[in-house]
Amino acid sequence: MNVTAGVFGLQGDVEEHLSALETARARTGIGGESILVKSVEDVKRVDALVIPGGESTVMGGLSSVKGLMPSLRERIGGGLPTLGTCAGMILLAKKAQDRVVGETRQASIGALDVVVERNSFGRQRESFETQLSVALPGGERFPGVFIRAPTVKSVGPGVKELARLGGAVVAVQQGNVFGTAFHPELSGNTLFYEHLLGLARGGK
Amino acid sequence: MISRAGEPEEVAATRGEVPQRTGTTLVKRGFAHMLKHGVVMDVTTVEQAQIAEDAGAVSVMVLDKLPYDIRQAGGVARTASLKVIEEILNHVTIPVMAKCRIGHTYEAKVLQEAGVDMVDESEVLTPADEERFIWKWDFTTPFVNGCRDLGEALRRITEGASMIRTKGEPGTGNVAEAVKHIRVLDNEIRKLSGIYESGDTQELLRLSRELKVSIGLAEETARLRRLPVVNFAAGGIATPADAALMMTLGCDGVFVGSGVFKADDARERARSIVVAVTYYDDPKVVAEAQKMIDERKSMMGTTDALRMQERGVNA
Numbered sequence: 001m002n003v004t005a006g007v008f009g010l011q012g013d014v015e016e017h018l019s020a021l022e023t024a025r026a027r028t029g030i031g032g033e034s035i036l037v038k039s040v041e042d043v044k045r046v047d048a049l050v051i052p053g054g055e056s057t058v059m060g061g062l063s064s065v066k067g068l069m070p071s072l073r074e075r076i077g078g079g080l081p082t083l084g085t086c087a088g089m090i091l092l093a094k095k096a097q098d099r100v101v102g103e104t105r106q107a108s109i110g111a112l113d114v115v116v117e118r119n120s121f122g123r124q125r126e127s128f129e130t131q132l133s134v135a136l137p138g139g140e141r142f143p144g145v146f147i148r149a150p151t152v153k154s155v156g157p158g159v160k161e162l163a164r165l166g167g168a169v170v171a172v173q174q175g176n177v178f179g180t181a182f183h184p185e186l187s188g189n190t191l192f193y194e195h196l197l198g199l200a201r202g203g204k
Numbered sequence: 205m206i207s208r209a210g211e212p213e214e215v216a217a218t219r220g221e222v223p224q225r226t227g228t229t230l231v232k233r234g235f236a237h238m239l240k241h242g243v244v245m246d247v248t249t250v251e252q253a254q255i256a257e258d259a260g261a262v263s264v265m266v267l268d269k270l271p272y273d274i275r276q277a278g279g280v281a282r283t284a285s286l287k288v289i290e291e292i293l294n295h296v297t298i299p300v301m302a303k304c305r306i307g308h309t310y311e312a313k314v315l316q317e318a319g320v321d322m323v324d325e326s327e328v329l330t331p332a333d334e335e336r337f338i339w340k341w342d343f344t345t346p347f348v349n350g351c352r353d354l355g356e357a358l359r360r361i362t363e364g365a366s367m368i369r370t371k372g373e374p375g376t377g378n379v380a381e382a383v384k385h386i387r388v389l390d391n392e393i394r395k396l397s398g399i400y401e402s403g404d405t406q407e408l409l410r411l412s413r414e415l416k417v418s419i420g421l422a423e424e425t426a427r428l429r430r431l432p433v434v435n436f437a438a439g440g441i442a443t444p445a446d447a448a449l450m451m452t453l454g455c456d457g458v459f460v461g462s463g464v465f466k467a468d469d470a471r472e473r474a475r476s477i478v479v480a481v482t483y484y485d486d487p488k489v490v491a492e493a494q495k496m497i498d499e500r501k502s503m504m505g506t507t508d509a510l511r512m513q514e515r516g517v518n519a
């Protein structure tokens with residue numbers, strides 16, 4: 001069974017996610033096409049969606065050019081397997097605030113019942129690599145790449161914590177929706193993508 | 205995955221040494237990857253930074269004067285006031301970059317202390333050392349450098365640049381030089397890849413000597429068929445169509461210098477360029493973006509003889 005996977009393609013490290021999806025397809029044997037999602041038609045077409053790293057305010061602002069938010073909310077709310085990394089997780093969150101400037105009024109999909117803090121570890125010079133343990137099969141030793149990363153400040157009922165770093169929650173799952181504060185697409189580990197493609201195939 | 209091509213052994217050796225590590229090649233190059241398909245805008249004040257952020261700039265670049273004004277003013281151009289940089293750092297949520305002079309290691313250290321997210325070692329400012337650029341591997345903060353051809357780009361990567369911008373001629377409002385240099389770079393990479401794929405190691409070695417770079421870095425570039433770091437276009441971009449043109453030529457994003465804030469419709473101009481970069485593959489949207497601006501409000505071009513792009517090219 002083929003799975004059409006989409007990468008939200010308005011801004012950010014889009015190609016790196018496409019390449020991670022290709023590797024995940026080779027490892028799982030799940031075929032099909034991976035496309036850029038830039039229009040409402042694209043949102044309607046995909047069986048799984050990745051929202052990349054980048055700047056969440058930029059992606060949110062650009063989503064209005066072709067009015068993507070309503071269809072994203074409908075599809076993701078309706079159970080579309082979705083992964084948001086870093087800025088992608090911020091876009092999925094119900095509420096976002098910035099560590100320095102406080103509450104940010106930015107467009108949000110609202111599919112993850114969490115409050116995220118942007119730039120939670122500081123600025124770029126505080127960006128880091130570390131090793132994590134992710135609560136998914138095969139996720140015991142996961143390379144965490146944190147770039148001006150957010151953290152999850154609070155989670156609502158029905159949200160499962162998938163990884164912690166010190167006291168901070170850095171990966172969550174709510175139903176078919178995953179959010180990570182770090183960048184699996186830069187790490188070479190395609191566990192999240194394999195999981196996402198598996199969920200999409202199972203749902204068909 | 206991203207490429208670690210050009211990483212010196214002593215930098216590679218420190219990988220995985222401590223459980224949590226800042227300033228690695230991966231997080232420095234990775235930062236640039238987050239800017240892709242975005243627009244970095246030159247700003248000189250908090251007000252301009254706010255306009256840029258509202259318009260959807262992926263980052264702002266702080267200067268004392270816009271390149272056009274540097275040309276008009278003459279004299280020595282240095283890094284911007286730290287007070288202004290700090291005000292902007294505390295005001296916007298998007299990353300903040302600032303320019304330092306070529307070879308001025310200490311201006312760069314000061315910018316790193318101030319907390320800027322990326323340093324641009326830029327020919328727009330007056331060079332401090334035209335023979336030797338900054339050794340950027342020593343910094344936690346990533347750097348972006350300009351290039352006019354493949355040799356320059358790879359030499360800057362050898363010194364530790366985490367991102368490249370193909371130079372145009374800054375502050376002129378003329379996109380022609382930016383177009384020329386992206387084409388030169390493209391053709392040189394195609395040639396390198398052709399030789400690599402043909403298996404002619406001797407010719408590849410000869411070419412890498414000509415470029416004044418290591419054979420390893422030349423090979424990796426040939427294999428990737430692109431620069432091993434993110435590459436933006438810069439210099440002379442003034443309209444949405446200019447920006448879309450640069451994206452069509454294969455750039456990962458654009459820097460806009462004087463084009464926004466030397467225009468009389470800065471807000472519309474900023475937004476329209478952001479939209480055009482994202483939807484460069486959709487002429488209908490770019491046309492809508494182009495409608496947001498008025499050519500009579502575009503920055504006046506200049507035919508000033510100063511060639512900023514030639515600063516430091518032999519290093």
